[in-house]
Amino acid sequence: MAIETVREKVMVLCHLNGYIKYGADGVYYEGSILKKITIMRKTALSRLLDRLYQLFGLDKQKSEFKIFGKYPVDVSPDLFTYVHFPVLNDSSLETMLEVPRNHPSVNNLEFYLEAQPTSDAVVVPVTCSSPLESPDSSSKRQRITQQEIVDNNSGSAGILVKVVNSGALKPCLLPRLWIDDDHDMHLGLCFKDRDELKKAVDWWCIRRRRNCIVRETEKEMYTFECVRWKCKWSLRAARMEEHGLVEITKYTGPHTCSHEYPNDFESEFAADEIERVVRIQPTLSIAELKKWWKEKTGYELQTSKMRDGKLEVIKRVFGDEDQSFRVMPKLISAFHSSNGLLVDWQYDLFPNPDFASFRGVFWSFSQSIEGFQHCRPLIVVDTKSLNGKYQLKLMIASGVDAANKFFPLAFAVTKEVSTDSWRWFFTKIREKVTQRKDLCLISSPLRDIVAVVNEPGSLWQEPWAHHKFCLNHLRSQFLGVFRDYNLESLVEQAGSTNQKEEFDSYMNDIKEKNPEAWKWLDQIPRHKWALAHDSGLRYGIIEIDREALFAVCRGFPYCTVAMTGGVMLMFDELRSSFDKSLSSIYSSLNRGVVYTEPFMDKLEEFMTDSIPYVITQLERDSFKVSESSEKEEWIVQLNVSTCTCRKFQSYKFPCLHALAVFEKLKINPLQYVDECYTVEQYCKTYAATFSPVPDVAAWPEDCRVPTLFPPSQQLSPNT
Numbered sequence: 001m002a003i004e005t006v007r008e009k010v011m012v013l014c015h016l017n018g019y020i021k022y023g024a025d026g027v028y029y030e031g032s033i034l035k036k037i038t039i040m041r042k043t044a045l046s047r048l049l050d051r052l053y054q055l056f057g058l059d060k061q062k063s064e065f066k067i068f069g070k071y072p073v074d075v076s077p078d079l080f081t082y083v084h085f086p087v088l089n090d091s092s093l094e095t096m097l098e099v100p101r102n103h104p105s106v107n108n109l110e111f112y113l114e115a116q117p118t119s120d121a122v123v124v125p126v127t128c129s130s131p132l133e134s135p136d137s138s139s140k141r142q143r144i145t146q147q148e149i150v151d152n153n154s155g156s157a158g159i160l161v162k163v164v165n166s167g168a169l170k171p172c173l174l175p176r177l178w179i180d181d182d183h184d185m186h187l188g189l190c191f192k193d194r195d196e197l198k199k200a201v202d203w204w205c206i207r208r209r210r211n212c213i214v215r216e217t218e219k220e221m222y223t224f225e226c227v228r229w230k231c232k233w234s235l236r237a238a239r240m241e242e243h244g245l246v247e248i249t250k251y252t253g254p255h256t257c258s259h260e261y262p263n264d265f266e267s268e269f270a271a272d273e274i275e276r277v278v279r280i281q282p283t284l285s286i287a288e289l290k291k292w293w294k295e296k297t298g299y300e301l302q303t304s305k306m307r308d309g310k311l312e313v314i315k316r317v318f319g320d321e322d323q324s325f326r327v328m329p330k331l332i333s334a335f336h337s338s339n340g341l342l343v344d345w346q347y348d349l350f351p352n353p354d355f356a357s358f359r360g361v362f363w364s365f366s367q368s369i370e371g372f373q374h375c376r377p378l379i380v381v382d383t384k385s386l387n388g389k390y391q392l393k394l395m396i397a398s399g400v401d402a403a404n405k406f407f408p409l410a411f412a413v414t415k416e417v418s419t420d421s422w423r424w425f426f427t428k429i430r431e432k433v434t435q436r437k438d439l440c441l442i443s444s445p446l447r448d449i450v451a452v453v454n455e456p457g458s459l460w461q462e463p464w465a466h467h468k469f470c471l472n473h474l475r476s477q478f479l480g481v482f483r484d485y486n487l488e489s490l491v492e493q494a495g496s497t498n499q500k501e502e503f504d505s506y507m508n509d510i511k512e513k514n515p516e517a518w519k520w521l522d523q524i525p526r527h528k529w530a531l532a533h534d535s536g537l538r539y540g541i542i543e544i545d546r547e548a549l550f551a552v553c554r555g556f557p558y559c560t561v562a563m564t565g566g567v568m569l570m571f572d573e574l575r576s577s578f579d580k581s582l583s584s585i586y587s588s589l590n591r592g593v594v595y596t597e598p599f600m601d602k603l604e605e606f607m608t609d610s611i612p613y614v615i616t617q618l619e620r621d622s623f624k625v626s627e628s629s630e631k632e633e634w635i636v637q638l639n640v641s642t643c644t645c646r647k648f649q650s651y652k653f654p655c656l657h658a659l660a661v662f663e664k665l666k667i668n669p670l671q672y673v674d675e676c677y678t679v680e681q682y683c684k685t686y687a688a689t690f691s692p693v694p695d696v697a698a699w700p701e702d703c704r705v706p707t708l709f710p711p712s713q714q715l716s717p718n719t
């Protein structure tokens with residue numbers, strides 16, 4: 001049929017030697033020579049190459065092509081992103097030529113072609129010496145017939161070589177192997193190797209009276225930065241697998257920093273020194289860095305200065321959002337080998353399974369897992385957005401320690417928060433972090449979470465766990481539906497009171513004011529959100545204090561995304577919180593204190609509070625406690641550790657009324673304090689120690705994780 005015949009032919013746009021760029025739709029090409037050919041869907045690579053030599057007028061003996069295709073990868077049923085797909089043989093060519101059939105919306109194929117001299121041809125060197133002065137320069141000129149080498153400034157040694165097309169139609173074989181000293185650096189410039197790049201950049205800097213330093217941040221990845229602290233000029237280059245050259249991949253310019261001698265020389269010196277060390281050992285803690293500084297210089301450096309200095313370096317070295325995805329597996333495996341980190345990756349493989357786009361990474365430190373065994377059986381989970389280009393999400397699971405502080409347990413960074421990512425997060429916690437039964441899980445009443453918790457086989461429903469909602473999250477959900485702050489405030493009061501009668505009265509208020517709102521609330525089981533209906537599973541924790549919960553992740557907003565930098569700073573926070581928690585409790589231990597603040601504060605309140613309670617025994621274990629002035633009374637039931645104020649059972653330590661009973665009966669109240677509030681448990685929680693993480697150079701490769709690229713982004717229909 002006619003239609004079939006048309007489909008047998010494929011139109012291909014060929015880009016020769018331009019720049020490979022990445023945009024919202026994935027890879028695209030710019031600044032290249034563009035030609036169009038039509039080929040049959042079943043074409044051998046050798047046949048295509050013949051056509052290409054012909055098309056671009058190149059000599060098969062002197063140059064060779066590397067071919068890449070723009071290959072669509074599905075992001076969702078009707079959206080895709082383009083990846084750079086190497087065409088190496090007949091079968092990869094066929095894969096590309098099948099694209100229009102598989103993606104009806106793709107009419108034309110696009111190929112990116114790199115024409116390079118064959119191995120026996122001579123590459124025009126970009127060096128500091130003019131090839132005109134070198135002994136064999138004339139032979140070079142003869143062999144590269146299509147080009148003319150122009151000496152830009154023959155008067156001085158060490159000028160850059162400029163390669164200029166001699167004829168407008170003849171393509172330049174090596175258009176990206178030179179650097180124009182009249183212009184700023186730019187992306188996509190390529191060099192034969194590091195030395196060539198370094199010489200070119202050095203010279204370019206010398207001409208501008210600036211100095212820069214280069215570091216190999218990873219194998220074959222180079223970062224050039226100005227020696228002036230605070231100057232933002234930087235350039236990154238890496239050897240690219242696709243063409244084997246060292247290419248400028250990131251450039252922050254132009255270089256306009258002041259030539260003046262720095263005023264604050266000493267602090268610049270400190271900053272430079274800190275930078276030197278942090279680059280090599282980015283996981284050194286502030287305390288370790290301060291110690292190192294003291295040993296080196298003999299004087300103390302302020303903690304804030306050290307912290308700022310370290311942060312600045314982390315931002316510089318690990319602040320690149322795109323690179324972050326490639327560096328993260330190395331950092332994670334360094335944590336794994338040094339500190340027993342437990343980890344799980346999620347990614348979407350590219351057609352070439354050595355590469356993938358990032359979907360998520362879950363991790364938990366073994367020290368936290370050990371410590372959690374000594375915390376009350378309660379886990380809080382929440383999520384927050386990280387800033388930055390990829391709008392990644394951070395998920396956190398945290399326990400609560402004996403002093404009622406959050407004890408971070410597990411984390412994940414994901415490209416999105418969905419039913420799938422919550423299922424993954426919850427499953428990994430059960431697999432890697434804790435198998436404890438009877439856990440109280442406190443979360444937002446988000447539909448995704450509720451769905452996952454209630455899925456068949458979930459280990460987050462009874463008897464494994466009791467799912468409760470955070471009152472804060474519930475209130476904001478309520479507000480989103482009813483948009484009434486007065487009602488919302490009633491919800492808050494209903495949820496946080498310990499008294500069932502008060503709960504009922506607030507609910508009645510809500511019902512009178514807005515029956516729909518009452519209905520909305522009433523369909524949520526009360527024991528999931530109201531303290532008055534909680535049997536003590538939540539230890540009185542009715543809301544998630546998000547600021548405190550995410551305190552361990554303070555580093556993230558500073559580094560805009562920089563997942564890698566953020567995780568590094570988080571490691572710092574976690575480790576120093578272990579140190580601080582333990583050292584803070586030592587003084588208590590020395591003073592013989594056995595219980596932590598929540599209970600000790602209550603005891604203090606009781607002892608300083610001179611309310612005269614009247615105690616009447618009702619039954620063997622049952623006492624009436626009344627406060628004559630207030631005309632209020634409570635019933636304390638000792639055998640079941642309850643009081644009608646419900647605080648005794650909620651917090652799992654005696655309320656004021658129970659303490660009054662104990663005092664009257666000369667009973668030691670400590671036997672009624674839950675073990676989770678003891679200093680002993682607190683010490684055990686923070687007992688594990690962290691090991692030093694090796695230098696960046698010694699970070700192991702994680703061979704189980706493919707090379708990761710940023711997550712594929714879903715485009716909004718407007719763009």
Ligand SMILES: [Zn+2]
Binds near residue numbers: 210228231255
């Ligand atoms: Zn500078």
Ligand SMILES: [Zn+2]
Binds near residue numbers: 634
């Ligand atoms: Zn009470």
